[in-house]
Amino acid sequence: MWNFLCRQKAILICFGLLLLLRPYVSCAKETKSKLPNILILYTDDMGNADVSCNNVQEDKKVITPRIDSLAEEGMRFTDGHASCAICTPSRYALLTGRYHWRHIDKVIWGFDPPVIREERFTLPEMLKEKGYHTGCIGKWHLGWDWKAIQNREVKPVQSIKSQYRPALPPEAFDWSKPIPGGPLAHGFDYYFGDDVINFPPFCWIENDRVVTAPDFTGHCWEMEPLEDVNWGHARGPMAKDWDPFDNIPLTTQKGVDYIKSRAKTGQPFFLYFSFPSPHLPLVPNKEFRGKSQCGHYGDYILETDHAVGRLLDALEENELADNTIVVFTSDNGPEHVTKGFRRRFGHHAAAPLRGQKRDVYEGGHRVPFIVRYPGVVEPGSKSDAMVSQIDLMRTFASVTGCTIPEPAAEDSIDILPVLKGESNQVRETLVYSAPRGKAMRSGDWVLVGPGTKGKGRGKLYNLKDDLGQQKDLAKDHPEKVAELTELFRNIRAKER
Numbered sequence: 001m002w003n004f005l006c007r008q009k010a011i012l013i014c015f016g017l018l019l020l021l022r023p024y025v026s027c028a029k030e031t032k033s034k035l036p037n038i039l040i041l042y043t044d045d046m047g048n049a050d051v052s053c054n055n056v057q058e059d060k061k062v063i064t065p066r067i068d069s070l071a072e073e074g075m076r077f078t079d080g081h082a083s084c085a086i087c088t089p090s091r092y093a094l095l096t097g098r099y100h101w102r103h104i105d106k107v108i109w110g111f112d113p114p115v116i117r118e119e120r121f122t123l124p125e126m127l128k129e130k131g132y133h134t135g136c137i138g139k140w141h142l143g144w145d146w147k148a149i150q151n152r153e154v155k156p157v158q159s160i161k162s163q164y165r166p167a168l169p170p171e172a173f174d175w176s177k178p179i180p181g182g183p184l185a186h187g188f189d190y191y192f193g194d195d196v197i198n199f200p201p202f203c204w205i206e207n208d209r210v211v212t213a214p215d216f217t218g219h220c221w222e223m224e225p226l227e228d229v230n231w232g233h234a235r236g237p238m239a240k241d242w243d244p245f246d247n248i249p250l251t252t253q254k255g256v257d258y259i260k261s262r263a264k265t266g267q268p269f270f271l272y273f274s275f276p277s278p279h280l281p282l283v284p285n286k287e288f289r290g291k292s293q294c295g296h297y298g299d300y301i302l303e304t305d306h307a308v309g310r311l312l313d314a315l316e317e318n319e320l321a322d323n324t325i326v327v328f329t330s331d332n333g334p335e336h337v338t339k340g341f342r343r344r345f346g347h348h349a350a351a352p353l354r355g356q357k358r359d360v361y362e363g364g365h366r367v368p369f370i371v372r373y374p375g376v377v378e379p380g381s382k383s384d385a386m387v388s389q390i391d392l393m394r395t396f397a398s399v400t401g402c403t404i405p406e407p408a409a410e411d412s413i414d415i416l417p418v419l420k421g422e423s424n425q426v427r428e429t430l431v432y433s434a435p436r437g438k439a440m441r442s443g444d445w446v447l448v449g450p451g452t453k454g455k456g457r458g459k460l461y462n463l464k465d466d467l468g469q470q471k472d473l474a475k476d477h478p479e480k481v482a483e484l485t486e487l488f489r490n491i492r493a494k495e496r
Contacts, residue, residue, distance in 0.1 A: 035130060035268040035400055036373070037324040039259075039315070040392070041308055042094070042272065043368075044087065044139060044279035045357055047334035047349030050301050051368040054078075061293035061347040062301050066309035070328055071370045075381045075419060080369020081388045082332050085358050085434035087279075088115060088141055090331040090365075090389065095123050095142075095186070095272075097393030097409025101433045101492075107141075110199035110236060111168070114143035114181035121408035123393050124187030127270045130400050135190040135258050136183040138251045138274035139197065145181035149174050157217075170237040173201075175213035184208050188272075192254045197247055197276040197283075200236020204250075212239040220244055220281060244283045247276050252307040256314040263318035273311065277304045280335060294347040297338065322374045325399070329389060330367040333357050354469040360437040360448055361469055377419050385418045385425045386441070395419070410495060431491055440488035447474075447484035457481055 049055040053068040053076060083093030088107045089100030092115055104115050116122065124134035154172035183191040184207055192206050198220050204211040218238030255273050262269040277300050284299035288306070292298025308328070315321040334349035335357050342348050355361030369387065371377055394412035397404050417423035432439040432446075439448040444464040460474040460481055474481050 034323075035132075037262070037268050037315075037320055038127070038132075038270045038396060039311070039324055039326045040094075040270075040272045041311065041326065041328045042091075042138075042274045043304060043328075043330040044275055044277060045332060045335045046278055046301070046304075046330035046368060047338065047351075047356070047363070048353055048366055048368060049347075049351040050278065050334065050349050051370075054368055056352055057346075057348060059346065061345050062298040063292075064301065064305040066305050066312065067328060067368070067370070070308070070312065070326060070372055071380075073374075073379050074326070074370055074372030075377045075383055077369035077371070077387055078382065078384050079386045080329060080367060081386070081430060081432070082330065082365045082367050083388060083390055083433070085332045085355075085360065085364030085432075085436075087331050089433070091140075091142055091274075092116060093411075094389040094392060096120055097123065097390050097404075097412030099390065099411045099431060099433070101431070101438075102411075105433060106435070108143050110196070110201070110234065111146045112143050113145060113147070114185070116142055116186050118185070120186075121405060122187045123396065124270060124272070126187075126393065126397060126402045126404060126408075127268075127400065128187055128189075130402050131267065132400075133190075133262060133265070133267050133269045134188045135262075135269065135271045136188040136193070136274070137191070137255050137258065137271065138193045138247075139195070139276050140183055140191070140193060140274070141196045141199075142186075143181060144179045144195070146173070146179065148180050149177040167236065169217055170201075170214040173214075173237065175210050178208040179205070179210075180208065182208055190258070193251060193274070194242065194247065197244055197279070198234055198281060200234055201238070202236065202242045203239035204242060210239070212241045214239045216240070218242075244276075244281060245285055247283070248303055248307050249285065251275075252310050255311050259311070259314040259320065260318055263320055275304055275307070277301070278334075280337065294341055294345040297341045297349075298345070298347065324374075325396075326370075326372040327392065328368060328370040333359070333364045333367060352468055358435045360432050360434040360439045362446075362463070362467070364434050364436075365432055371419060373419055378421055381421070383418055383424070385415070385423075386427050386430060387415050387418070388413075388427065388430055391415045391427065407495060429487065429491065431488065438488075440484045440491075442484055442487060445480055445484060447481060447488070450481075450485045450488040458485070460484075 051067050052060050052063045053071045082090040083100045084090045086107050093100040156167050157169050201214050203214050214237035219235045282296040282300050284303045288299045288303040291302050315324050333356050338349040350363035353363035355363030390411050391413045393409045394414045395416050398414045398416045413427050430441040437449050440450050444462050446461050447458045449458040459472045461469045
């Protein structure tokens with residue numbers, strides 16, 4: 001009897017302790033569940049006006065309903081920037097939170113080594129410290145250690161015409177080996193893509209291994225040339241199951257599958273989904289051809305918009321949309337061939353901006369920039385704050401409580417106050433960089449081509465009065481030229 005009473009008493013005490021601890025246990029679970037998922041939708045060579053909600057033209061030739069709906073549910077930035085006007089540097093900057101020109105200022109070619117150094121702290125590495133699962137799907141274009149699987153005895157084939165050297169045959173590589181230096185080496189738990197759609201090797205890569213080994217030398221444009229732009233001059237190792245027209249459908253399905261699989265775990269995730277479009281080659285699938293009023297360029301944008309919709313729908317269907325931050329932006333402005341589409345169809349991809357890809361003018365790097373953050377960002381809001389993709393790292397650190405070790409993300413600025421509507425501006429300056437020059441931005445003023453050694457006056461514009469950068473004010477405001485030149489030199493000389 002005594003033992004029975006003791007057991008009953010012990011049970012009551014344990015039950016009471018559970019009741020007392022329940023609020024704390026619930027709080028811990030709630031805190032973990034409140035960590036938002038993060039989805040970055042990163043397009044390639046998409047101009048500011050390729051998104052119809054940004055297009056100031058009356059007669060719009062391309063309509064992007066799913067991207068527009070994202071803007072209606074979030075905040076649309078009118079002054080959002082990629083770090084550079086070309087691809088590789090912008091991707092480096094986004095994933096490291098630092099100006100690309102501190103390390104790299106060019107596009108890398110096929111079979112080039114990794115750009116991100118092993119010791120460089122990255123965005124996915126930061127989020128993993130808070131328990132995030134990290135995925136990268138689509139274009140990588142930050143290099144791999146191809147030499148680790150290369151057979152040095154096999155020499156380049158001179159008969160293979162390609163600007164992307166070395167022109168190596170498929171047998172120059174042991175495709176069964178893991179390829180070091182890619183996404184998995186820099187904080188991602190999962191990768192699927194073909195690295196770069198227009199660079200060899202032409203094959204699908206999952207994590208750090210090719211899915212099907214390249215077995216012949218192919219050309220990225222040999223599948224089905226379309227009449228708008230006969231472009232795509234890279235030749236190299238190709239797998240029989242690779243087709244550029246599969247890129248958006250296959251990677252989008254992989255993205256949908258990833259979202260669905262992560263929903264079952266309850267673990268927060270970061271998905272960096274990197275489109276190949278509307279970068280050349282233009283490869284819209286048949287169901288999208290002729291659907292726009294801007295040739296295959298517009299059709300490819302429509303297919304991109306459709307893919308964005310599928311990924312957003314996957315969030316809804318898996319009850320993740322209300323706890324997911326979605327960022328939509330592009331790595332730089334539109335390619336030079338869009339000038340032809342402007343003449344033929346009346347679609348100005350960078351309107352109302354001057355310049356395009358590779359230019360230091362606004363059209364080269366001012367890109368679509370939309371953030372949806374349910375419960376934080378006011379739906380349908382618009383911000384004129386100057387922001388950059390390098391700011392995403394510190395912003396996500398602020399949201400998740402992550403710690404960034406010194407000297408990582410040295411150029412990143414937390415824009416969460418802007419997203420919350422608490423501030424109209426947090427960034428005062430921005431250094432632009434492109435193959436065709438550099439520029440110093442401070443407030444509404446921008447000095448294109450400041451001299452680092454006292455040579456050259458540069459061109460001065462006031463973006464508030466002259467967004468199209470048509471009137472050079474350098475002669476009228478020499479004091480402003482001197483001020484921005486000195487500011488430019490100081491920022492470049494400092495570590496942050």
